[in-house]
Amino acid sequence: MxxxxxxxxxxxxxxxxxxxxxxxxxxxxxxxxxxxxxxxxxxxxxxxxxxxxxxxxxxxxxxxxxxxxxxxxxxxxxxxxxxxxxxxxxxxxxxxxxxxxxxxxxxxxxxxxxxxxxxxxxxxxxxxxxxxxxxxxxxxxxxxxxxxxxxxxxxxxxxxxxxxxxxxxxxxxxxxxxxxxxxxxxxxxxxxxxxxxxxxxxxxxxxxxxxxxxxxxxxxxxxxxxxxxxxxxxxxxxxxxxxxxxxxxxxxxxxxxxxxxxxxxxxxxxxxxxAPSPTPRNSSQGIIDPLEQEQFSGFIFKIQANMNPAHRDRIAFLRITSGTFERGINVNHVRLGKSIKLSQPTQFLAQNRSIIETAYAGDIIGLFDPGTFRIGDSLVEKDTFEFDEMPHFSPEHFAAITVKEALKHKSFEKGIHQLTEEGAIQLFQTYNKVIEQQIIGVVGVLQFEVLEHRLKSEYKVDIRLERLPFSFARWIVGDEKDMDTFKRMQRNLVTDRDGRIVALFENEFQMRTAQDKYPNLKFYENSYIKA
The missing domain is CATH 3.40.50.300 (P-loop containing nucleotide triphosphate hydrolases)
Structure with missing residues (x-):
């Protein structure tokens, strides 16, 4: 070593x-x-x-x-x-x-x-x-x-x-x-x-x-x-x-x-x-200890759009878990199954940042993100293991979202997509409805205010939010026949950004009733299910 x-x-x-x-x-x-x-x-x-x-x-x-x-x-x-x-x-x-x-x-x-x-x-x-x-x-x-x-x-x-x-x-x-x-x-x-x-x-x-x-x-x-x-x-x-x-x-x-x-x-x-120096992390290959492994590895724990409003950029925050990071290093993007070059790494003082050449296990670096990364992604040099999943939470507050000016629709879609990638909001689409509707789910109601403010200040878009009465979201997985029946009979279904079926419920009683009615289906609280 x-x-x-x-x-x-x-x-x-x-x-x-x-x-x-x-x-x-x-x-x-x-x-x-x-x-x-x-x-x-x-x-x-x-x-x-x-x-x-x-x-x-x-x-x-x-x-x-x-x-x-x-x-x-x-x-x-x-x-x-x-x-x-x-x-x-x-x-x-x-x-x-x-x-x-x-x-x-x-x-x-x-x-x-x-x-x-x-x-x-x-x-x-x-x-x-x-x-x-x-x-x-x-x-x-x-x-x-x-x-x-x-x-x-x-x-x-x-x-x-x-x-x-x-x-x-x-x-x-x-x-x-x-x-x-x-x-x-x-x-x-x-x-x-x-x-x-x-x-x-x-x-x-x-x-x-x-x-x-x-x-x-x-x-x-x-x-x-x-x-x-x-x-x-x-x-x-x-x-x-x-x-x-x-x-x-x-x-x-x-x-x-x-x-x-x-x-x-x-x-x-x-x-x-x-306080401890950098500690080991769990992965699909076992424990990755930075004091025993010099091979570079890390995971994305945060994505932030528009830290520099002048450039409308997006930064993925990476925690280095092992090894030495060198500017221009080629790593495996495990989820996408492809090799990528990390050529613009930065270190931070809040939104102020500077290009760095080298970083080590324990450091937090920023990576320019053209839309390649998601929260929880693992980046590994010469290997394909993945770190444990990021914690995700079911939204507790929901609102239908529309753009006030039709001419701003393109900017609206870009803003919603980027803010969804950050993980602060979750975006859903109504399922089997004559009129399609986009629905926002958040963990805390103040996130609606932040969403409205950021769309206006960062993307020049005004929106309407119509609060909906739902309090629970559950990702539904199961046998194809049972799923077909569920999708025909169940009200208030939406799809997430990956097209997975999600059921929205107003209260716990409604949710328990659905679970009793469809015992062969699984109702996942987690908003991220690995394939």
Whole structure:
């Protein structure tokens, strides 16, 4: 095994940041980029009148709404490590994009608002991380505001998420009384200056009983409380266990304030020493371990149209799972069964990108996509194995879609096709109807708004959406005779982009009735069925 290759792979850290909306995820991402020198100043999603916006929120609708609606990829170097951050949408209506993005991550950082604790979307995203058994690092944010007590938050992690925790540092005070944090491993005291949060004074101390702490924090009650809490933590808390962290059974906790830039660098430096390098992936040929295989392989986990509106281009995001990528490499496109040349690879800072010559296992690269790729495609050098399927979800909201101006029909079809390929929406065609109708299915209703906005801004097309009463879609597979009967008798049938029969149901009762009536047919919830 090439020693240079192994050294490059071991410096890679690829992780996703997950949270409920408004927990401060985009702010944390940008502060991490600041430390890496990737940007000179952080944007802000606060206040629509402000001309600055979060770098990772690059879509116009994201800037207007102050939320992330699509995953962003950002890469930078820090302290000898090559870091790939996957910043995911926190809003539940875009959870499918987040779920797929998590398949490209080797670990996750879970961001929690100190005042709100574990919230609904955090629970959903955590479950996906738990299923993948990846390490989860917790950053408890907004300590400069009043919130829940640290022990209460730890208890919440265990009761709600079922994961034990180990605080790497411990706060002294909170809100107006917030004085700083104590690093349990390195015996350092980081002092918080409310008048200038960027002015972080770090002091070496012998331990929590060091008299220097009393001198630096002139509040006897607060210091006594801090020492009592640490003593309780040492006696009753979980012990640091790297094996449990690696298995996702124990989460290291860091306290800080992303907006104030307090605790972020400490988190980053601990994280880089603890988080895994690129991890193995399952394939049709078994486990593909980047530390044992130098042959290039990777999979497409995201497709994004119009990242550069001036060029109307489309980019496929590829996670390299093994080997070295060289610009111009020839690979097997396994689904299509043909060899293709990858000649325009890019790396990212949100929508900003630059051509690269070389990349390694763990890296995320962008490939120019003329319509060749689909989410889940495997690209392999000198082989034909495929990686495990991407997670897909059945739409829960449906609408009939038409274009307002007939002259814009060509642009409309192009836009719908490209946005369908991204995986944010699913397009259906009515089956056995005198008047054909196109139907859009989405996981979250906010996706309708994003669809309407993007068609107008990126393709200059105005549309009409007529909401339909369906809540379930099921892909129907079975014996040809039974299928013929089903297609004649069943109402509300559509076909997907590959011509497969899909039944739409208004409620679970309707769906169960159909399943009972046609016991020889299979009703698949998954929106992607391999042939």
């Amino acid at each position: 090439n020693t240079n290759y192994l050294a490059e792979v071991k410096t890679r850290k690829t992780f996703a940041i997950i949270s409920h909306p408004d927990a401060g995820k985009t702010t944390l991402t940008e502060k991490l980029l600041l430390f890496g020198g990737a940007i000179r100043e952080a944007g802000t999603v606060k206040g629509r009148k402000n001309s600055k916006h979060a770098l990772s929120d690059w879509m116009e609708i994201e800037k207007q709404r102050g939320i992330s609606v699509t995953s962003s990829v950002m890469e930078f170097n820090y302290s000898g490590y090559h870091i790939n951050i996957l910043d995911t949408p926190g809003h539940e209506d875009f959870s499918e994009d987040t779920y797929r993005t998590l398949t490209a991550a080797d670990s996750a950082t879970m961001l929690i608002d100190v005042a709100k604790g574990v919230e609904a979307q955090t629970i959903k995203l955590f479950k996906v991380c738990r299923l993948r058994r990846i390490p989860i690092f917790t950053f408890i944010n907004k300590l400069d505001r009043q919130g829940k007590e640290p022990f209460e938050l730890m208890e919440e992690l265990e009761d709600v998420l079922g994961i034990r925790s180990y605080p790497m540092n411990w706060p002294i005070g909170m809100g107006q009384d917030f004085c700083g944090v104590y690093d349990r491993h390195n015996h350092k005291l980081e002092l918080y200056n409310p008048n200038n949060p960027n002015d972080i004074d770090v002091k070496d101390v012998s331990g929590p009983d060091d008299p220097l702490i009393d001198e630096l924090i002139n509040d006897e009650a607060l210091v006594n409380q801090f020492r009592e809490e640490l003593e309780l933590l040492d006696v009753a808390g979980d012990q640091y266990d790297k094996d449990k962290i690696d298995l996702g059974e124990l989460t290291p906790i860091f306290f800080g304030s992303a907006i104030s830039n307090f605790g972020v660098q400490t988190f980053l430096e601990h994280f880089l020493t603890m």
